[in-house]
Every structure is written in C-alpha cells, then in structure tokens.
Amino acid sequence: xxxxxxGTLVAKDLSLFFRKKLIVALTALGLVFYLIIYFVxxxxxxxxxxxxxxxxVIPPVFELVQEEGLEIEMAESEEALKEAVAEGQxxxxxxxxxxxxxxxxxxxxxxxILYFTPDAPQEIKDAVxxxxxELAYLQAGQTLAIDISEExxxxxxxxxxxxxxxxxxPLLAIFIIMMEMLGLANLISEEVERHTAHALLVxxxxxxxxxxxxxxxxxxxxxxxxxxxxxxxxxxxxxPLIILVALLLGAVLVTGVGFxxxxxxxxxxxxxxxxxxxxxxxxxxxxSVIAPGTITGWVKIFPxxxxxxxxxxxxxxxxxxxxxxxxxxxxxxxxxAILWIGITVLRRKFQ
Amino acid sequence: MSLKRVRILLGKEFLHGPxxxxxxxxxxxxxxxxxxxxxIFGTLFSEKPELGVVDEGSSQLVPMAQELDSVVTKEYAxxxxxxxxxxxxxxxxxxxxxxxFDSSVMQGERIEITAxxxxxxxxxxxxxxxxxxxxxxxxxxxxxxxxxxxxxTLGDGESIPWNNRLLPFVVLMAVxxxxxxxxxxxxxxxxxxxxxxxxxxTPTTIGDxxxxxxxxxxxxxxxxxxxxxxxxxxxxxxxxxxxLVLALGAIMxxxxxxxxxxxxxxxxxxxxxxxxxxxVLFAPVFVYLFPQIPEWIGRIFPTYYxxxxxxxxSQQGGSWSDxxxxxxxxxxxxxxxxxxxxxxxxxxxxYAT
Numbered sequence: 257x258x259x260x261x262x263g264t265l266v267a268k269d270l271s272l273f274f275r276k277k278l279i280v281a282l283t284a285l286g287l288v289f290y291l292i293i294y295f296v297x298x299x300x301x302x303x304x305x306x307x308x309x310x311x312x313v314i315p316p317v318f319e320l321v322q323e324e325g326l327e328i329e330m331a332e333s334e335e336a337l338k339e340a341v342a343e344g345q346x347x348x349x350x351x352x353x354x355x356x357x358x359x360x361x362x363x364x365x366x367x368x369i370l371y372f373t374p375d376a377p378q379e380i381k382d383a384v385x386x387x388x389x390e391l392a393y394l395q396a397g398q399t400l401a402i403d404i405s406e407e408x409x410x411x412x413x414x415x416x417x418x419x420x421x422x423x424x425x426p427l428l429a430i431f432i433i434m435m436e437m438l439g440l441a442n443l444i445s446e447e448v449e450r451h452t453a454h455a456l457l458v459x460x461x462x463x464x465x466x467x468x469x470x471x472x473x474x475x476x477x478x479x480x481x482x483x484x485x486x487x488x489x490x491x492x493x494x495x496p497l498i499i500l501v502a503l504l505l506g507a508v509l510v511t512g513v514g515f516x517x518x519x520x521x522x523x524x525x526x527x528x529x530x531x532x533x534x535x536x537x538x539x540x541x542x543x544s545v546i547a548p549g550t551i552t553g554w555v556k557i558f559p560x561x562x563x564x565x566x567x568x569x570x571x572x573x574x575x576x577x578x579x580x581x582x583x584x585x586x587x588x589x590x591x592x593a594i595l596w597i598g599i600t601v602l603r604r605k606f607q
Numbered sequence: 608m609s610l611k612r613v614r615i616l617l618g619k620e621f622l623h624g625p626x627x628x629x630x631x632x633x634x635x636x637x638x639x640x641x642x643x644x645x646x647i648f649g650t651l652f653s654e655k656p657e658l659g660v661v662d663e664g665s666s667q668l669v670p671m672a673q674e675l676d677s678v679v680t681k682e683y684a685x686x687x688x689x690x691x692x693x694x695x696x697x698x699x700x701x702x703x704x705x706x707x708f709d710s711s712v713m714q715g716e717r718i719e720i721t722a723x724x725x726x727x728x729x730x731x732x733x734x735x736x737x738x739x740x741x742x743x744x745x746x747x748x749x750x751x752x753x754x755x756x757x758x759x760t761l762g763d764g765e766s767i768p769w770n771n772r773l774l775p776f777v778v779l780m781a782v783x784x785x786x787x788x789x790x791x792x793x794x795x796x797x798x799x800x801x802x803x804x805x806x807x808x809t810p811t812t813i814g815d816x817x818x819x820x821x822x823x824x825x826x827x828x829x830x831x832x833x834x835x836x837x838x839x840x841x842x843x844x845x846x847x848x849x850x851l852v853l854a855l856g857a858i859m860x861x862x863x864x865x866x867x868x869x870x871x872x873x874x875x876x877x878x879x880x881x882x883x884x885x886x887v888l889f890a891p892v893f894v895y896l897f898p899q900i901p902e903w904i905g906r907i908f909p910t911y912y913x914x915x916x917x918x919x920x921s922q923q924g925g926s927w928s929d930x931x932x933x934x935x936x937x938x939x940x941x942x943x944x945x946x947x948x949x950x951x952x953x954x955x956x957x958y959a960t
Contacts, residue, residue: 304731390741392753407724
C-alpha cells in the first residue's frame with residue numbers, strides 16, 4: 257500500500273468535490289436544513305394530564321390526589337375555566353356542583369360537567385371521564401380490593417421524557433451518513449463508466465490503494481458531516497467518544513455498502529435504484545427509536561440497528577461503554593464484513 | 608414549435624418512459640409510502656396508552672378492555688412474551704391476571720397483581736391505564752358509578768390524526784417525483800448520452816423536446832396526485848377544484864424539472880440539487896405534521912400554496928373561497944416559472960447550437 261498515492265487520490269477526490277461549488281453549497285445547505293428540521297421539532301413532551309377544576313366545595317379526594325401524570329389546577333369560576341380550556345391551558349375542565357358532598361352523603365348522584373377543547377382526541381375524553389369517575393368512587397368510599405405491585409422495565413424516564421426531536425436525532429445523523437453512501441457509489445461508478453479507474457490502475461497505483469483512497473474519501477465526508485450535525489444538536493454532550501466511534505463505524509459500514517452498490521451498478525440510474533433500496537433497508541431500524549415497539553426483534557438483522565441503537569442510547573440515556581460495547585463490537589464486525597464484501601465485488605468488476 | 612414533432616416525441620417518451628428507473632420509482636414510491644404510512648404511521652403516532660395483558664384464567668376484563676376507545680389492549684400468551692413487549696415499548700404497561708381473577712374480585716377478595724411498566728412510558732399513560740383497570744374491575748363487579756357526567760366540547764373543530772397530517776407529504780412526493788424528476792432526469796440523460804445534440808440537428812427544436820418531456824411529467828404527476836388522494840380516501844367534496852389544484856401543482860413541478868434539466872449537466876449535480884431542493888419543496892409539510900409550528904413559516908415556501916388548498920379541500924371540507932387567494936398565488940408562481948422556463952430554453956438553445 258502506497259500512502260503517498262492514496263493521499264494524492266484522496267486530495268484529488270476532495271478537490272473534485274470542493275471544485276463543484278454548487279455541490280458544496282448544496283451539501284452545506286442540506287446540513288443546515290437538517291438542523292432546521294431538528295430545531296423546529298417539539299423540544300419537550302407534556303407528560304401530564306393537565307385538568308382545570310372549578311368546585312365551590314372541593315371534595316378531599318380531588319384536593320389530595322397526587323397521581324403521577326395528573327395535574328389538577330383550581331379555576332376561579334366556571335367562565336374562567338371554560339376560557340382556559342378553550343385557550344388550551346388545560347386538556348379538560350371539570351365543574352363540580354356546589355352541593356356535591358351533600359349529594360354523596362344522601363346517596364344521590366351528583367352531576368359533573370366536563371369541558372373539552374374541540375381538538376381533544378376521543379381517547380383523552382374517555383380517559384378523563386374514567387379518571388374523574390374513579391376519583392368519585394374514592395370520594396364515595398368505594399375502594400378496590402386490588403393491590404398492584406409495579407416493576408419498571410428499563411430506565412425510568414418519568415419526569416424526563418425524551419422529546420420527539422431527540423428521538424429523531426439518530427435518524428437524521430444516519431440519514432446524513434447514508435446520503436454520502438449514494439455520493440460515494442456514484443463517484444466510483446462514474447470512474448468505472450468513464451474508464452478513469454482502469455487508467456489509474458495502469459499507473460503504479462494498486463487496486464488496494466484505490467479502494468483505501470475511495471474509502472477514506474467516503475468515510476471522511478460522511479463522518480465529518482454527521483459529527484458536525486451531532487455536535488450542533490447537542491448529541492455529543494453525554495458520551496462524545498462513544499458517538500464518535502459509532503458514527504465512524506457507521507461511515508465504514510455505508511462505505512462498504514457504497515462499494516457494493518458501485519459494483520452492481522452500470523450508471524447513475526442504477527446507483528440510484530440500488531442506493532435507494534439500500535437506503536430504505538438501512539433506515540428501517542431508526543423507526544424502533546422514533547416509535548418504540550413498532551418494530552420487534554427481527555430488526556436486529558440489519559447492521560444499521562447497532563448504529564441507531566448505540567447513538568440513541570448514548571445520546572439520549574447517556575449509556576456508557578459497558579452498555580453499548582456489545583453493540584459496537586457487532587457493528588464493527590458487520591462494517592468490516594460488508595467493507596470486505598464491497599472490496600471483493602468491486603475488485604472483480606475492475607478485473 | 609411543431610405539434611406533430613411534439614406528438615412523435617411524446618409517443619417516444621410514453622414508449623420508453625415506463626422502462627426508466629425514475630418513471631417506475633415515481634409510480635411505485637408514492638404508493639408504497641402511502642400504504643406504509645396508512646398501515647404503520649396511522650397507529651405509530653397514536654397517543655393512546657397501550658396495555659398488555661396475560662390472562663391465566665378466562666377473565667372478562669380482557670374483552671372489556673379491548674372494546675375501549677381510550678386504551679389499546681394487546682393480549683399475550685406468556686409473561687415473558689409480554690415482558691419483552693414492555694421492554695421494547697410495544698405496550699406501556701403489562702399486567703398478569705391470575706386464574707379465577709373475576710370470581711375473586713366479585714367476592715371482594717383482596718388480589719395482588721403485578722404491573723410491568725415500560726420505563727419510557729409517559730406518566731399520563733401510566734395514570735390512564737391505572738384508572739382504566741380500576742374502572743373495568745368496578746364494571747366487572749357491577750358497581751354503579753356514584754356520579755353522572757356530561758361532556759361538552761367548546762367550539763368547533765376536531766383533532767387531526769397522524770395519517771391525515773402525513774397526507775401532504777405523500778401528495779407532494781407523488782406530484783414532484785413524477786413532475787419534477789422525470790423531465791429533469793430525462794433531459795440530463797439525453798445530455799449525457801449526447802442524444803439531445805443529435806436531436807436538435809434535425810428540424811426538432813429544443814422547445815419541442817422540452818415540451819414533450821414536460822407533458823409526460825405533467826400527466827404522470829397529475830395522475831399520481833389523483834391516485835394518492837383516491838387511495839387515501841381524501842378526494843373530498845370538490846373533486847374538480849382538487850384536480851385543478853393538482854394540475855397547477857403538476858405544472859409547477861414540471862417547470863422546475865425543466866429548469867433543472869436545462870441547467871444541470873450531470874446526474875451528480877442533479878442529485879445534489881434534489882438533496883437540497885427536496886428539503887425546500889417538502890418544508891411546508893412540517894407545518895402540517897406539527898401544528899405547533901407557526902403557519903407563516905410554511906408560507907415562505909412555494910409548495911405551501913399547493914399544499915394548503917389540497918389540505919383545505921380534502922381534509923377540512925373547504926370550498927373555493929377558502930383557497931382562492933392561495934390558488935391565485937400558485938397561478939402567479941406558475942406564470943413566473945413559465946417566464947423562467949422560456950429564459951432557460953433560450954440558454955438551452957445556445958447550448959444545443
């Protein structure tokens with residue numbers, strides 16, 4: 257392996273990349289827009305049911321209730337409560353009659369009015385009804401003979417839920433890496449199409465030198481952009497080294513996939529065809545982070561799962577080497593295997 | 608410009624177009640994405656809490672829970688299966704109902720059940736599931752609610768389900784993949800293979816070539832837009848108006864595709880422009896995905912004036928008066944783009960000669 261030749265080739269590829277001012281500008285603007293997408297996404301999660309209550313006489317149960325995920329705030333009047341509900345301050349407004357306690361004592365059924373905003377989903381309306389009914393049961397002295405013992409599975413995130421934009425963070429970082437996979441595949445495919453790769457191989461440069469140079473270019477472009485993105489969105493604040501290693505291995509992985517795509521493609525159209533197919537397949541594990549539970553264990557067959565999961569756990573839960581070490585090892589194995597397959601098939605194409 | 612030559616070129620586009628990767632992609636991708644969103648995303652962003660149950664006896668509580676609107680109930684065969692589902696976040700809480708659960712609660716015996724809680728489950732979901740279980744048990748034992756309730760909705764309107772929020776994205780994708788990418792890639796392909804130069808040596812003008820490719824893109828774009836709305840049962844009550852808006856959107860897509868095709872020399876640049884330009888085109892979608900985003904942000908982007916009328920007509924039962932201003936802006940944008948296409952074609956003529 258001749259590092260001087262490799263360096264020259266990398267410099268040539270990078271200079272070709274940066275010489276196309278439009279592509280550089282668009283790549284930079286693309287990055288800016290991914291950042292905008294991140295920053296316009298909701299940055300917090302409202303994990304409480306905020307209910308407004310107007311009650312001339314407050315039943316003790318309603319006053320003392322300290323249920324996790326429930327916030328009951330008092331309103332000064334029914335009109336004020338209706339206004340607050342209409343403004344979206346509360347998800348529901350509850351009005352208790354002035355003689356509620358007397359009615360309970362005399363065995364009558366007091367009438368409770370619930371106010372909802374027009375955009376309140378039906379499930380929330382039903383849930384608030386069930387909740388108020390349960391409080392009424394308790395106030396009426398009808399307790400349940402059931403003891404529920406709780407066991408939390410996984411880290412308990414009550415009080416610190418992950419905002420949607422932080423769930424999207426691994427997806428966007430991986431999106432950036434994978435976009436460069438298409439770019440790399442196209443770069444190699446163009447070299448093959450224009451026969452410049454064959455011309456290069458007539459020189460003292462070996463096939464290995466060519467692959468290493470293309471690999472460095474591909475990994476570099478993908479890695480730098482992803483790191484820049486993660487740094488700006490705060491993804492590197494918890495476990496920067498783990499994120500860096502994961503993104504680097506991810507960049508190696510997509511470089512291998514880029515080699516395979518370049519080997520099976522004849523022109524830009526087929527690069528796009530195979531590229532989009534690979535892109536979709538590699539993107540599937542990201543949905544397990546965006547919407548947990550929608551994808552089950554089979555997702556682990558995709559190498560990108562170990563990248564997504566590692567970035568998610570390190571960035572959102574602060575998981576350390578002990579927690580994600582196995583993931584990184586599997587990702588390393590997958591990345592090296594795919595890179596080796598990519599080099600093998602591409603070498604055959606050159607020969 | 609010769610209509611006869613345009614017709615011949617269009618025939619060629621129709622004959623060879625369907626073999627083109629972008630053509631297939633423009634047809635397949637919106638359909639697949641639409642189905643994907645309907646099947647998965649329709650429930651993905653549902654805010655309903657999810658309850659997992661392992662019924663070791665044959666409790667009536669399970670079918671009762673499954674009938675509820677407020678909670679999604681999933682039944683599991685084994686405890687380990689359910690614990691796995693809780694760990695993955697497939698359900699917020701999983702409970703195990705022991706044998707004889709119903710008879711025990713009816714006789715008022717004290718029962719202990721274990722609830723497995725997903726650590727990332729929101730506090731409100733835990734509360735809702737907790738009180739729902741209590742409510743179901745009370746219903747099972749025949750307890751009568753000590754209160755009467757009346758629910759009143761303040762004002763008009765309704766909540767927007769996630770699959771409706773995602774519709775603008777799928778419609779835009781359908782309109783712009785066919786309308787923009789097909790003519791653009793077709794022109795760039797001709798440039799790369801030097802067939803464009805060969806064509807303009809004949810009496811065919813560059814305008815004939817672009818027009819035929821534009822018509823092809825327009826037809827595909829309009830048909831895909833209509834198909835996606837039909838697939839999503841979102842054709843609304845104003846099908847003629849909706850078709851008109853889609854047609855104006857298809858014209859915009861085709862014009863942008865022609866300008867791109869004329870300016871861009873190779874696929875690498877085209878791909879880079881799509882990478883950035885795609886984000887600009889799809890930006891208004893985020894206003895519909897997340898209503899918290901102020902609407903004025905969407906108005907910055909030209910495709911907003913296509914998407915707003917489509918959403919208004921297909922989802923909000925709007926009429927001409929609700930969309931007129933935005934449709935006129937869309938027509939204005941189309942006219943500006945026509946002028947730009949003309950200027951571009953002049954440049955393309957220079958290139959061809």
